[in-house]
Amino acid sequence: DIQMTQSPSSLSASVGDRVNVTCRASQSISNSLNWYQQKVGKAPKLLIYAASSLQGGVPSRFSGSGSGTDFTLTISSLQPEDFATYYCQHSYTTPRSFGQGTRLEI
C-alpha cells in the first residue's frame, strides 16, 4: 500500500501569509494526488485534483504542484476562512490513502 506523509503536522500563520504544505508518497504516484480542506465538524472539501487542477469554485489563491513522490499545496495569501486542516490523498491505486493532515492555525 502507498503511504502518504504530510509536513508539517501543524502550522501557525497570519492573515496574508504565503503558506506551503507538503505531501510525500512512499512510491511514485505520477500526478494522482488530491488536496482537501476540512473545517471542524464539516466534511472535507476538494480543493485540488490531479496535483495541480483547481476544483471549480475554489479561490485561485490555492494552487498545487508536484509529481512523482513530492507535492505541495500553496495558499498565496491566507484569508481568515482558510484556517482549517488540510489532507492530501493519492488515487494511483487501491487502496486510496490520505496523509495524516496539516492543521493550519492562526
Next chain:
Amino acid sequence: QVQLQESGPGLVKPSETLSLTCTVSGASISDYYWSWIRQPPGKGLEWIGRIYTGGSTNYNPSLNSRVTMSVDTSKNQLSLKLTSVTAADTAVYYCARRTDYMDVWGGGTTVTVSS
C-alpha cells in the same frame, strides 16, 4: 446540484453489524464510482472502499474481511455494512462521489460502538 446524505443507527453494540445508507440526489449512482470514508474522533481520514454499479468493489485490506458495499439503483442509494464492530470502528462515516478524486461529500454520520 448533487447531494449525498448518510443515515443509520448512531449506536452499535460491539460484535454487531454496522449498517449505513447513503442517499444520492441530483445524480444517478449508475454514472459514477462511489466511496466510503471514515474519520475516528480527533483523527484523520481512512478510505474504506469504493463501489461501481454492477457490483465492482474494492475494499481497504485493513477492513476487507468485514466490509460489504452495495448499491440500490431503484432508490439511488449506496449501502455499507461492517461486521464484528469494536470500539475502534467508532467514527464519522462519509460517502463521497468518485474515487479518483472525491468531489462531492455527504455531511457524515456519527457511529459510536458501545454496549
